[in-house]
Amino acid sequence: MEDPAEEDAGLKASREALAFLASIEWKELQDCLFADTLVTVSDTGRELGEFSITVQKANYDSQPCFHVHASSHGSIDDIPCGTSITAYISKNLETLEQNHHEYVKLQDYRLDRKSQMVRRGEQLLVNKVVTEREDVKRQILTFPLTSLEGFVSEASNLVILRILAQRKKIPENMVFLSLDNEMHISVSTYQGLGLKKQMVGQESLEVLGIERTVEAIEDVPTKWHCHFLSDGHLVSRVQVGSPVTMRLVQLPAQMGEDDKADKVVFEKKPLVWEEDMQLCSKFLDRKEELKADHASYVRQHPELKALLADFLQFLLLRKPDDVFLFAADCVIW
Known part of the structure; x- marks a missing residue:
């Protein structure tokens, strides 16, 4: 079991980031309990797959918390690929457990990355498994929680983005601790991209842009540009440099009577889910989510x-x- 904390001991979250975490109120977290579904499209406008995020109330070790589930599945250049995150986070956005799965499938080649982080006592344990063809590499890391003040996981980040969008303001010098792709402690930052008009369906809406950057110890930084409605719903998401964009194509359903009256009813059509890319992706994603949830329950009840x-x-x-x-x-x- 490796302990990489010493080599990264100089990295710390900023005072502004810690103050932001401490300022989050219960009502703000309640306002984040909804689902987002976006369509993944290429730079030519071709539909490639689906991206979804759901935040719900849950319990972990009999304690109230939040369950975060995010997934992206599709096909790029006819190559199936995807990623999914299933996590439990506390009301302070501390990561209690997170399972992260990424895959790329070629005809004679498969790359599969799985990582699990679990909070155990005063440590955060990370188990990483990388499968490339028939080669399987395993790595177990441990981080003392005292070295992770202001740590933000991928799941916590999704909630932070919603809160920032609802506040309509991104504080200066927002520097958090994170883990890069190689599981080194690094830093992540948030910056505002300002307001702009963006098309959603046939409507032009004002959206707030937020840039998140995750530094890497042995690689170049990774940046994401996300745009949100004022209520925190995600409108678009893109990794800088990628030809793929995730876009909202239909406004989230509203609860007003006028919206209910205008609701369009679509005729049900029979589907063979095994032959439908999106349904098949949802099935595989739900399967991974249930496996992670069941494994977590077994670990909690030895x-x-x-x-x-x-x-x-x-x-x-x-x-x-x-x-x-x-x-x-x-x-x-």
Whole structure:
């Protein structure tokens, strides 16, 4: 198990960033509980896939928290690729657990990156697995929480962006701690891009732009430009230098009576989900989300393994003809 904290000990979050985290109120977090769905398009306007973000209330180790799920799946140059994030964060935006999965699939080549960070006591444990063809590389890192004041994970970042958009103001010198792609402690910054008009469907709307930059210890910085409506809904997202843009194509549903009256009803059409790229991507993404959620529950309840082992041993000793009836009798007993 590696401990990279010493080599990055000089990096710290700014006072402005720490003050921002401390200033976040419960109502602001409540206002972030909604879903965004954008379409991924190429620079020629071709639809390539879908990007979605959902923030919901949840519980982790019996404590109230927030569940963040983000996913991007599609095909670039007919190459399937995607990324998904499933995480639990506290009301202080501390990351309790995060699972991050990225993949690229070629005919005879597969690149798969998985990382999991879990808060354990006074440490943050990070387990990274990279699969390239048949080669599997594993790495386990540990960071003392004392070295991570002002740390922002990818999941926490998604909530921070919504809060900044709703406040309509990005403070100066917003420098947080982050992890780069190689799991080194680095810094991330936020800067305002000002207001501009942007088309959503047939409407021209005023949106606020925010630039997020994540520095890398061994590579060039990565920048994202995101634009938001005043209520925090994401309108567009692009990684600087990428030919792919994520765009909102339809305004989020409103709860007003006028909007309900104007709601368009589409006729249902039968779909074969295995042959539909978006439905198939959603299925795979939901599968990863459930696996991460179930694995998290098992880790939080180690008594499950002992209980199952005892039951299996009892079952093999008795060797009943009806396993289901035997299991039911064991539960009643």
